Amino acid sequence: MKKLLVIMTIVVLAIFSVGCTAKNTAIGQEPNSQVSGQEADKNEEEVKDAIKKISYLGNEYKVPSNVERIVITGSMESMEDALLLNVKPVAAITVGGEFPKMFQPIVDQAKSSGEKTQPNFEDILALKPDVILGSSKFPEDVMEKLNKIATTIPVSHISTNWAENLELLGKLVDKEEEAQRIIADYSKEIETAKASFDASLKDKSVVAIRIRAGNLFIYPEGVFLNPVLYGDLGFIAPEPIKLAKAQENISLEKLSELDPDYIFVQFSSDENADHPKVLEELQNNPIWKSLKASKEDHVFINVVDPLAQGGTAWSKSAFLKAVIESLSK
Known part of the structure; x- marks a missing residue:
């Protein structure tokens, strides 16, 4: 009987001891866990609010x-x-x-x-x-x-x-370093392109036009694809382009007066929804056919995506490659 009583006393004490330990552990851990959560939230807010x-x-x-x-x-x-x-x-x-x-x-x-x-x-x-x-x-x-x-x-x-x-x-x-690398690479591409051009191209006239709403447009030297042609590659801009202040309509008659050696045409159906056949009509026009560039097969259409803006790193690099390929023909 005494042995049984001793055993029961030991069991009760053991259970009591485990319960206290668990309780103390829970009580001790809860504030630390709460503090950690608050600190994490605070850090997230600080990162979010940082400018x-x-x-x-x-x-x-x-x-x-x-x-x-x-x-x-x-x-x-x-x-x-x-x-x-x-x-x-x-x-x-x-x-x-x-x-x-x-x-x-x-x-x-x-x-x-x-x-x-x-x-x-x-x-x-x-x-x-x-x-x-x-x-x-x-x-x-x-x-x-x-x-x-x-x-x-x-x-x-x-x-x-x-x-x-x-x-x-x-x-x-x-991505500043990547941007700087792209800019530096383009400068190298320009120098390589210049070195590859035949000397006979130096005095050739080159014009880029865009067809919008059924009309032909030219741009100032610093707009559209022109900076690549006149700024980077060094071709001489025709007088109407030098005088242009913004996008300007140019008639076929005026274009025939310029009679450029090479013409780059950008045409997007989205920009000519009301004139879906304008490009076809242009190519069949007698004045267009009489142009030097037309007769020598030096008209290049959409050498880059027609929605390309021209004055971006992507456009400049893509257009430069297209110009090199086109003028070498």
Whole structure:
């Protein structure tokens, strides 16, 4: 009987001891766990609230230090830069309600931010962007609305700002070194191209035109594809291009007066919806056929994607390769 009593006493004491230990452990651990959770939340908030300053074309912009959610609206230049740096925006520009095929690698998970000149403010707001890349072409009221959603940077549509545009995106997504490498590589490509050209090309006249709304357009020396031709490769710009202040209509008669040796034509059906046969009609026009470039088979159509802006790192590199190939024929 005494042995049984001793055994029962030992069991009770053991159970009591385990219970106290568990209780003490729970009491001791709970505050530490709670503190750790609070610290983690605090750290997340600090990272989220941290900002960095981005300098671009003489202005300074404040953006989150870790930019992840980029919306591109209005700036096809930024679309091309994103393609080159493999940056996938949460929203991007659609053309006719669809993403252009050339941008498929970066828009597989993107929403539409609206058409090029028509941002969808409600959809952009719902996406909670870290930063918005807009266009320098946007009117003030559009920029004001976008800035109420998130910091909006008006990306330049001027071709000569191509390097600054690429550097901007590089700064935003911590790919500055890659952007700098692309810029440096293009400079090397230019020198290689110049060295490869036949001396007879030096005095040849070269013109790039774009067909829009059924009309022919030329651009100033610093716009569209012209910086590659006249700035980088050193061809002499014809007088009408030197005098152009913006996109300007040029008649076939005026073009025949220039009678260039080489013509690069960019044509997109999206920009000529009301004139679907304009390119065919142009090629069959007697004046067009009489041009030196036409007779010598020196007219090159859509050597780069017709939606390419011309004044971006992607466009410049692609067009340069196409020019080298075309002029060597």
